[in-house]
Amino acid sequence: MARIATHHRTRRLAPYAALAVLPLAACSAIGADPEPAASGDGAGTVVLVTHDSFALSDDVVAAFEAETGLTLETRAPGDGGALVNQLILTKDAPLGDVVYGIDTTFASRAIAEGVLEPYESPAAGADVAAHAVDDGHHLTAVDVGDVCVNVDHEWFAEAGVPEPTTLADLTDPAYRDLLVVTNPATSSPGLAFLLATVAELGEDGWEQYWTALRDNGVKVVSGWSDAYYVDFSGPSSEGERPLVLSYASSPPSEVAEGATQAPTGALLDTCFRQVEYAGVLAGAANPDGARQVVDWLLSQDVQADLPGSMYVYPVDTSVPLPDAWAQHAPLPAEPLTLDPALISEHRDAWIERWTEIVIG
Amino acid sequence: MSATLPAEPATPPRALVAPGAWPVARRWVGWGLAAGLPLLFLGVFFAYPVLALLRLGFVGDTGGPDLSGVADVLGRARTWRIIGTTLGQSVVGTALSLVLGLPVAFLLHRREFRGRRALRAFVVVPFVLPTVVVGVAFRSVLADSGPLGFLGIDGTFAGVVAALVFFNLAVVVRTVGGFWAGLDPRAEQAARALGASPWRAFRHVTLPALTPAIASAAAIVFLFCATAFGVVLVLGGTGYGTVETEIWVQTTQFLDLRAAAVLSVVQIAVVAGCLLLAGRARSSRERALQLLPDAGPPRLALRGPARRRGDVLAVAVTAVVVGVLLVLPLATVVVRSLRTPTGWGLGNYVALGTTGGANALSVTVWEAALTSVRIAVDATVIAVVVGGLVALVASRRPRAPGARRAVRVLDALFMLPLGVSAVTVGFGFLVTFDRPFGLDLDLRSSAALIPVAQAVVATPLVVRSVLPVLRAVDTRLHEAAGVLGATPAQVLRHVDWPVAARSLGVAVGFAFAVSLGEFGATSFLARPERPTLPVVIFRLLGRPGAENLGMALAAAVLLGLMTALVMGLAERLRPAGGTEL
Numbered sequence: 002m003a004r005i006a007t008h009h010r011t012r013r014l015a016p017y018a019a020l021a022v023l024p025l026a027a028c029s030a031i032g033a034d035p036e037p038a039a040s041g042d043g044a045g046t047v048v049l050v051t052h053d054s055f056a057l058s059d060d061v062v063a064a065f066e067a068e069t070g071l072t073l074e075t076r077a078p079g080d081g082g083a084l085v086n087q088l089i090l091t092k093d094a095p096l097g098d099v100v101y102g103i104d105t106t107f108a109s110r111a112i113a114e115g116v117l118e119p120y121e122s123p124a125a126g127a128d129v130a131a132h133a134v135d136d137g138h139h140l141t142a143v144d145v146g147d148v149c150v151n152v153d154h155e156w157f158a159e160a161g162v163p164e165p166t167t168l169a170d171l172t173d174p175a176y177r178d179l180l181v182v183t184n185p186a187t188s189s190p191g192l193a194f195l196l197a198t199v200a201e202l203g204e205d206g207w208e209q210y211w212t213a214l215r216d217n218g219v220k221v222v223s224g225w226s227d228a229y230y231v232d233f234s235g236p237s238s239e240g241e242r243p244l245v246l247s248y249a250s251s252p253p254s255e256v257a258e259g260a261t262q263a264p265t266g267a268l269l270d271t272c273f274r275q276v277e278y279a280g281v282l283a284g285a286a287n288p289d290g291a292r293q294v295v296d297w298l299l300s301q302d303v304q305a306d307l308p309g310s311m312y313v314y315p316v317d318t319s320v321p322l323p324d325a326w327a328q329h330a331p332l333p334a335e336p337l338t339l340d341p342a343l344i345s346e347h348r349d350a351w352i353e354r355w356t357e358i359v360i361g
Numbered sequence: 362m363s364a365t366l367p368a369e370p371a372t373p374p375r376a377l378v379a380p381g382a383w384p385v386a387r388r389w390v391g392w393g394l395a396a397g398l399p400l401l402f403l404g405v406f407f408a409y410p411v412l413a414l415l416r417l418g419f420v421g422d423t424g425g426p427d428l429s430g431v432a433d434v435l436g437r438a439r440t441w442r443i444i445g446t447t448l449g450q451s452v453v454g455t456a457l458s459l460v461l462g463l464p465v466a467f468l469l470h471r472r473e474f475r476g477r478r479a480l481r482a483f484v485v486v487p488f489v490l491p492t493v494v495v496g497v498a499f500r501s502v503l504a505d506s507g508p509l510g511f512l513g514i515d516g517t518f519a520g521v522v523a524a525l526v527f528f529n530l531a532v533v534v535r536t537v538g539g540f541w542a543g544l545d546p547r548a549e550q551a552a553r554a555l556g557a558s559p560w561r562a563f564r565h566v567t568l569p570a571l572t573p574a575i576a577s578a579a580a581i582v583f584l585f586c587a588t589a590f591g592v593v594l595v596l597g598g599t600g601y602g603t604v605e606t607e608i609w610v611q612t613t614q615f616l617d618l619r620a621a622a623v624l625s626v627v628q629i630a631v632v633a634g635c636l637l638l639a640g641r642a643r644s645s646r647e648r649a650l651q652l653l654p655d656a657g658p659p660r661l662a663l664r665g666p667a668r669r670r671g672d673v674l675a676v677a678v679t680a681v682v683v684g685v686l687l688v689l690p691l692a693t694v695v696v697r698s699l700r701t702p703t704g705w706g707l708g709n710y711v712a713l714g715t716t717g718g719a720n721a722l723s724v725t726v727w728e729a730a731l732t733s734v735r736i737a738v739d740a741t742v743i744a745v746v747v748g749g750l751v752a753l754v755a756s757r758r759p760r761a762p763g764a765r766r767a768v769r770v771l772d773a774l775f776m777l778p779l780g781v782s783a784v785t786v787g788f789g790f791l792v793t794f795d796r797p798f799g800l801d802l803d804l805r806s807s808a809a810l811i812p813v814a815q816a817v818v819a820t821p822l823v824v825r826s827v828l829p830v831l832r833a834v835d836t837r838l839h840e841a842a843g844v845l846g847a848t849p850a851q852v853l854r855h856v857d858w859p860v861a862a863r864s865l866g867v868a869v870g871f872a873f874a875v876s877l878g879e880f881g882a883t884s885f886l887a888r889p890e891r892p893t894l895p896v897v898i899f900r901l902l903g904r905p906g907a908e909n910l911g912m913a914l915a916a917a918v919l920l921g922l923m924t925a926l927v928m929g930l931a932e933r934l935r936p937a938g939g940t941e942l
Contacts, residue, residue, distance in 0.1 A: 048806075053896075054903060056723055076806060078791070083613040087791055090417075090616075094795035096805065186610050187594060222516075223594045224496070226902040230910055231500040237907035241506045247905065254906030257702060312904065349615050 046072045047290030048097030050282070052084045053077040054311065055102060061306045065297050071290050081189050082107060089114045092283065099291035101143060101279040101298060105338075106192055108134045108278055109345030117280040120292050124299035128316050132276045134341050140278035143298045144313040147249035147272035147336050148193035150180070151265050153234045156243035165244070167270045168201050171214060178218035181232040182246040185352050187223045189275075194246050195355055196344060197273035200337035204347075211358050221359060235265045249332060250312045253325040263329040274336040277313065388849060396754045396771060399747045399820075405797070407778055407817050410789025411625075417792065418622020430619035435627075440607075444627065447603040450518065450593070451586035454525035458582045459575065461526060461686075462533025464678035470538035471546075472672060474661040478932060480683070481534075482925040485870070487687060488531040489878025489924045490694075491895040492591025494917040497902065498690040499524050499596060501697070508689065516596070524592045527686055529582040532822075536581065539867045540574035540829050542658070559671050572642060573832065577825045580639035584632060584779040584821075591880070604628045608782045625785050632780030636773045691921070698914035702907045709911035713919065726897055726916045730923065733894040737876035739812035740819060744872040745865070747816065748823025751775050753857065755824070756831035775824050778817045786814065808891070815879045819872040826868040827861055834860050870931030874924050894920050 055077055062073055076097055078087050085107040088100060092115065103111050111117060117139040122129075125141055132142035150171070157164045165176050183191035198207045220242065222228045230238045233245035236255050249272055252263040279298050281291040297303060304315035308323050314332050321327075421427030434440055469481050487495070501507050503515040503523075514520040544567070552562040588605045602610075604624050611621040662668055663676060701708035713726040722729075755772040759765055778786075794804035804810060834857060842852045880895045892900070894916060901913035 054900065056900075059723070074806075080613075086613055086616040087788070090788065090792055091795065094803070096791070186614060187606075227496055227500060229905060230497050230902070231504055237905070237910050239501065239506055240504060251905040254904070254908075349617075352614075 045070065046074055047099065047287050047294055049073060049075045049294055050084070050088065050095075050097040050100045051075055051077050052081045052102040054080075056310045057303060058306050058310055061302050064302060065294075069290075069293050069297075071293065073294070085111050085116075088116045088282070092116050095282040095284050095286075097282060098285035098287045099279065099281055099294045101277070101294075103140060103278045103280065104189070105274070105276050105341055106189070106196065106344050106348060108140055108276075109341040111280075112137070112139045113345065116283060118283045118285065118288065118291075120281045120295060122292070122295050122299055124296045126317065128318050129299065132278075132316065134278070140280045141295050141299070142276050142316045143279050143303075144277045144307050144311070144316055145332070146275050146277070146313040147267070147333055148190045148197070148246065148275060149249045149267040149269065149272035149333070150194075151233070151235070151245050151247040151251055151267050153243035153245075153265055154262075155236075155264055156234050160243075164268075166268055168198060168210070171219075171244070171271075172210065172217050174217065176217065176244065178220075179242055180214075180218075180244040180246075181220040181222060181228045181240070181242045183225055183228050184221050184223050185355055188225055190225055190246055190248070191221075192348070192352070193273040193275055195351060196339050197271065197337045199351065200273065200339045207351075208354065208358060211355060215359050219359075248312065250308070250314070250326065250330045253323075253329045254312075256325060256329060267330070267333075269331070269333040272333045272336040274333075274338050276316070391849060392754060392757070395750050396767075399751045399754075399775065400771070402743075402747050403775060403778075403817070403820075406813050407781075407786065409797070410793045411781055411785055412789075413793045414618070414785055414789040415622045415625060418618040418620075418625075427619075430623050434620050434623040440624070443602050443604055443607050444631075446518075447587055447605070448631070450521055450525065450589075450603065451583050454522050454529065454586040455579055455583045457522065457526045458529045458533050458586075459579060461678060461682045462530050462578070463537065463575075464675040465530065465682055466534045466538035466541055467671075468661070468675040468679050469534060470542040471658050472661040472675070473658045478929060479925075481538075481932065482928040484534050484683070484687065485531040485874060485928045486691065486921040486924050487527050488529075489874045490917060490921060491878060491880050491898050492594075494694060494898060494902070494914070495524065495527070495592060495690065496596060497914075498694045499527070499592075501693045502690050503596075507693075509685075521593055521596050523686065524596045525586045525589055527690065528589070528592065529585050530682065530686070532581050532585065533578045535867050535871065536578040536826060536829075537571060537574045539826065539864055540833075541571060543830065543833075543863060544570055559669070563671070573829045576639045576642040577829050579642075580636060580776065581779065581822065581825055583635050583639075584776065587631060587635075588628070588780060588782060590783065604631075605782050609784045612784045612788055621785070625782060629777070629781060632777065633773070635780075636776050640769065640773060694914050694917055694921075698911060698918050700907070701911055709915035712908070712912045713915055722892070722897055722900060724892065724897070726894070726912070726919065729892050729894045729897040729916075730919060732891050733877055733920075734923070736812045736815065736893060737873050739809075740815035740876035740879075741869055741872040743812060743816035744819035744823050744875075745869055748775070748820040748868065748872070749827060749861070749865075751820070752824045752827035752831055752861070753853075755828055756834070756857075758836060772824070772828070776821045779821045783818075786817070790814070811893075812876065815876040816872070818879060819875040822871040822875060823868040826871060827864045830864040831857060831861050866931045866933070870928045873927045873931065877920065877924055877927070894923075 055075060065071070066073055074097075078084060078096065081102060081104050084100070085103055087096065088111065095116075100111075100117075112135055119138045120141070121138040122141055129142045132145070134140050150165075152164050154164070162175060165171055165173070170176060171180055182194055185192040185195040195207075198210050201207075202210050220232060222232060225247070228245050229235070229247055229251075230240075232238075232240040232242050233247075234240050234243045235245070236257075247267075249267040249269070252265045252267060255265045256263045279295050281288055281295065285291045299317065301317075301320060304317045304320040307313050307315050308326055314322070314326075322330075418430065419426055419428065421429075465484065469477060469484070490498075499520075500515060502509050503512070503520050504510055505515065507515075512519075514523065548570070549562045549566045552566045553559065557565070587603070589603070590605045590609060593603050594606050594609075604627060608621050608624045608628070611617045611624065659667075661672055661676070663673060698709050699705055699707070716722040716725055724732075751771060755768050757768060759768065790810065791805060794810070796802070797804055838856050839852055842856055847855070878895060880899065898913050898916045898920070901909045901916065
């Protein structure tokens with residue numbers, strides 16, 4: 002009896018299996034589209050290695066390809082830190098021709114490791130020169146962005162408490178348990194904020210500051226989205242803390258349609274400037290194409306596209322900002338900065354020390 | 362005992378050949394190929410890159426071996442604290458997943474009721490949600506402002522364990538449930554008839570029979586807990602680093618490959634130890650499965666004369682587990698996905714057809730979903746073929762002790778991918794696949810690498826779903842079939858395949874789900890022109906504004922629905938009617 006049942010079953014299964022496998026095979030990804038040309042051919046393709054937040058408008062990319070005859074291929078192997086470390090690991094066989102997205106905190110390490118080829122773009126003006134990391138033109142500044150504490154205006158208005166303005170204010174008992182930041186070991190804004198405190202209070206003062214901040218109830222979470230969408234009390238989340246570590250460019254995203262006031266704002270005295278750089282990779286298969294990409298990143302087209310597509314400010318200050326940004330996201334005039342070489346030298350030790358103080 | 366014999370009579374001349382006369386050499390070649398193909402796959406796409414990266418960590422500046430890192434890393438108090446946390450979280454997470462998962466497995470696989478299929482599919486949804494989404498969902502529930510904020514477990518050990526159980530419950534329910542469904546209830550009924558209490562009958566009859574499946578599930582859950590990355594990072598706040606998160610930080614942020622390599626070796630040692638224990642628990646209990654007779658599971662009856670106390674308990678546990686642990690965080694995602702900047706509505710779902718506010722994405726969410734499905738199809742095919750072969754070989758019990766040991770090693774080897782950090786594998790790919798084995802072929806940008814990487818992760822799940830079922834086949838059936846003159850192929854087709862097929866649905870479903878939700882390896886390899894759904898969700902969640910958040914959560918709901926749908930369909934791969942043999 003069982004024998005018959007089994008036999009039946011096998012037969013009945015066959016059409017199911019066939020039905021399931023055939024259409025699936027048809028929608029396989031392998032071979033669904035031709036492999037893009039490898040970076041090795043050097044003819045018509047230029048490979049841009051970038052971080053996983055990279056996004057430029059399609060038409061801007063299309064215009065570049067039409068103008069140069071090159072095909073732009075992008076690879077994004079991780080966040081900013083992972084990107085630089087991967088470039089270092091693969092420097093004998095580079096992942097591509099040109100990199101975009103190395104920021105202030107990793108710039109010196111990338112140069113010191115010999116990942117980059119010098120290139121001075123003719124499109125680089127005074128604004129680019131002002132952000133130079135070294136004299137050798139290994140890196141070209143493309144955009145700037147400021148990491149600042151953001152404030153929920155509505156919360157403070159309702160509570161009848163004046164908003165804080167400086168880093169020192171944040172240790173004031175009046176702002177106890179109100180701030181949420183991210184971990185410098187796991188998040189790039191977190192690292193920027195740590196650097197902001199070092200820049201403001203010096204290499205001797207920042208440790209006491211964090212002790213005070215910890216004692217004043219600062220909350221530390223691992224990533225930006227967690228802080229912003231869970232703990233922050235702003236309009237797009239449901240949290241309880243009205244002060245969050247975010248960017249100078251965040252407030253315009255919170256403005257409701259038709260409204261003239263932004264419900265959140267950036268505290269401009271708490272900002273740390275992050276510059277993002279591009280550079281030609283040493284050993285690039287298509288160095289000429291790589292240089293054209295650097296020039297293109299400095300073009301008016303790309304510079305004007307940056308705020309809308311990547312939430313960063315163009316390095317070229319002559320490029321007008323979108324209206325909402327001009328209104329709600331002014332770039333701080335005097336952000337905190339640190340010498341990239343100093344950061345490179347101390348970053349790991351500072352993070353380790355910070356972990357000891359704040360997390361224990 | 363049901364016997365499964367070749368349906369077509371073997372050709373008469375062969376039936377006259379003495380047993381075992383099927384050419385031994387040919388048989389060895391066959392099994393060699395069946396074991397060799399998966400080994401080659403694992404060697405090329407897992408062992409090679411992982412070893413290459415470990416080597417980098419253990420080679421000094423002068424090119425010679427440098428083991429100073431071992432003493433240095435193992436000498437830090439922090440390292441031991443991290444190892445302790447990892448083990449603590451994993452042990453508690455595994456125990457809770459089993460305790461809570463078994464009643465659910467019982468209810469969903471041994472009782473018939475309306476909505477059983479839907480509930481089965483639903484239980485798997487958490488398994489694939491990207492950790493960024495789970496982080497936001499879980500923390501929204503646990504944070505002070507959330508519905509369970511009063512528990513005060515946000516950012517604590519308990520919070521992390523809750524999330525680990527949330528993710529891994531599906532593994533217990535599916536692996537044990539699938540096995541349980543095929544168990545003959547008559548043994549337990551006989552015990553009851555002889556006067557044993559339900560609990561006693563369960564403990565002495567059913568539980569021992571389930572042990573291989575439970576050990577399988579426990580091993581997987583333990584590995585998933587021990588190597589959980591995103592959840593720990595997000596939910597552990599900052600005080601609960603594990604070996605896995607530490608490897609990630611050391612590799613991606615500090616590029617301290619020395620420390621990362623030492624920690625990787627520690628992790629692999631823990632994993633190997635755990636596999637050894639699980640293997641012992643399994644093999645001491647393994648025996649031929651008493652298969653279910655031709656009757657579906659009884660209907661659930663919570664009142665009236667057919668009421669059973671065990672059922673009531675199972676329903677109660679399931680209600681609490683599903684209601685609090687699964688529904689609450691998932692409902693948070695759904696509810697928040699319905700909130701748009703202009704009020705409640707489906708606006709975020711309409712937006713899935715766009716590239717997001719302010720051009721946040723390079724493709725629409727639907728396109729990303731299609732990419733995910735395509736990749737998942739490839740990954741599933743690879744994982745099922747490779748995993749199926751491994752399970753088949755590992756299910757044999759050869760007489761030679763050497764061959765027996767080889768079979769056990771093969772089984773354990775294929776669990777390792779669950780226990781090695783995705784960062785190690787991802788970075789390993791980067792340093793090896795520019796010229797793999799000296800070939801002039803840059804594989805690092807190949808689109809094929811993504812499904813392959815996912816298949817490496819999914820293969821152990823396929824093995825663990827299929828193997829307990831295959832091992833339960835009475836070896837006497839193989840021998841009887843051999844004696845009657847069946848060729849090995851005929852034995853496979855008529856003895857093993859019908860039994861294995863029942864677990865294939867689970868295996869396919871799991872492989873598909875793993876691929877759909879996989880983020881670790883993909884985030885290293887995905888090309889931005891063709892991002893997968895989890896990558897898109899991650900990106901949207903990385904942008905400020907209610908518009909992007911809403912869209913990210915709507916996309917997460919889409920991913921959850923796709924998973925539930927696939928699990929439901931995979932279930933249908935199994936023969937209709939619920940009868941097993």
